[in-house]
Amino acid sequence: MNILFLCTGNSCRSQMAEAWARQLHPDFGVWSAGVVKHGMNPNVATMMNEVGVDISAQSSKTVDDLPDVKFDYIVTLCGHASENCPFFPAQSKRVHRGFDDPPSIVKEQGLEGEEMLDVYRRVRDEIKGMVSGIPDNLSE
Template sequence: MSQKMRVLFLCTGNSCRSQMAEGFARALRSPEIEPWSAGIMKHGMNPRAVKAMAEAGVDISGQTSKTVDELPVKEFDFVVTLCDHAKEHCPILPGAGRIMHAQFDDPPSLAAGASSEEEVMGHYRRVRDEIKAFVMNFPPAG
């Protein structure tokens, strides 16, 4: 039996994108992936991210926002940065096998100018679906 890939999904605040990626990897890829998520800093769980994931059938309400320093695990086969800020400020992780970047829009930033809750959630759903597609096709070939 082969060992699971240990993957860290890293974004700025570990409140939305990285939490979604961890949730999808845990729910849909658990036979192959041991997922973790963290942020450069921690902003707390974003309730709209929790809601968007629940709509997709994945419960991330028990996950917590954390920094890399708070992770009990320090060695990863992959570290995936999910935003430019995390890519530029990615901490040095001596136990990282491969670091890769996958850019996703920040739902809270997109939603800042929305005129209704439905429009706000539309941004979260779009990014959620993009992250799901990424996780389902992870790791990329090459």
């Protein structure tokens, strides 16, 4: 099974989903991308390292940067990506599983220190829950 996790900038949520899927489902082909490329959010590496998941080999990319792969599932993780998802062949099933955007919440609420990190931790753990239930929870 080949899965693409798609988000706006491929800097946070989709990176977490890719990392969890690689760890929890090593038999799947897993990629992440953004509608645009924002670069890696440094807090994501910190939060994933905290639970023993190394994302140092991952990078921020767009769909155009991906290899030519037939994806079984395209999983959008935010409303913007769902609304602006690039075209994929009909055999790819699109599924939306939205999660809060930690950088936006942190900025809006002016969070720092542990309060800021707790937002990233919550979203990280929510994404792990979704990914651990794949493929069963990808049906609409």
